[in-house]
Amino acid sequence: MAEHPLFVRFSGEKGIDDGGPSREFMRIIIQAVSESSIFEGESRRKMLLQNLLAEENGDYETYGKIIAYCLVHGGPAPTFMSEFLFGLLAYGPDSADPTIDDIVDDEYKQQVQKIEISTDISIEKSLKQFTKGLKCLGVLDRIRNYPDAMRGLFVHKSDLVVDAVEMDNMFVVEFSEEGSNKYINELRIQTYWRDYLLEIEDTPDKFKSILVFVTSLDSVPPLGFSPPLKLKFRHPEADENFSVFATPYANTCFNTLSIPVTETYNAFKEVMDNALDLGCLFTDH
DSSP, rough: OSSOOOOOOOOOSOOOOSSHHHHHHHHHHHHHHSTTTTTEEEEEEEEEOOHHHHHHHHHHHHHHHHHHHHHTTTOOOEEEEEEEEHHHHOGGGGGOOOOOOGOOHHHHHHOOOOOOSSSOOGGHHHHHHHHHHHTGGHHHHHHHSSSHHHHHHHHHHOOOOOHHHHHTEEEEEEEOSSTSSHHHHHHHHHHHHHHHHTTTOOHHHHHHHHHHHHHHHHSOOOHHHHHOEEEEEEEEOOTTTTTOOOOOOEEEETEEEEEOSSSSSHHHHHHHHHHHHHOOOBBOO
């Protein structure tokens, strides 16, 4: 599986998959797995659910393999599992110590005052299939050998929380020749970029939108971004389409954001807002 990386082409879209479409596909498929019929519970505290048809079809193993593949190949972390489910994966059913908070049925939770079970025998087969899938690419071994380090990849702790400085530092800036007119303009636009990040700092969804715009992922993957995020500049005199499309461009295959050289900060802010609201424009630039 590791020797055969994904090659994704979405229907109706042109281009070669150099990473961007694959990351977008992995983000979509991890979301689909979390919403599948083998899990139940709150969106960030899911537990395995016994599904006889899914067991018969081997879906638990398949979904385990999907999660393992995405983790190893730069996809998003499956941070939708409950602490209890992660404990089953990391330490096995014999060590499970559920609490009332691990009951996903709200009505039943209100009736139950004390739990004295180790694990529900009805999900043992499902759990066995799921862990078999997670053995793919050595992920289950990592979970069991380094549970504290791996917990954050499976159990949700907090939403993406970064400040403007951290977001800015994620990008490697590609400047023109130092001292040139382009370089001087790029320094000005870099200031606009940083001012824009400061302005949207209190809106975490905007930061997520930037990541989706540039990388197709809405969070930093466990292994970091590969290649690293890059910030480039679009100059009017160097881009024949600039007057018509004075907007940021993103190349998600190479995690590159090209921002336009505008005359004013207000113009820069407007095109950035429009780009994030409307979605990514792909380019070979």
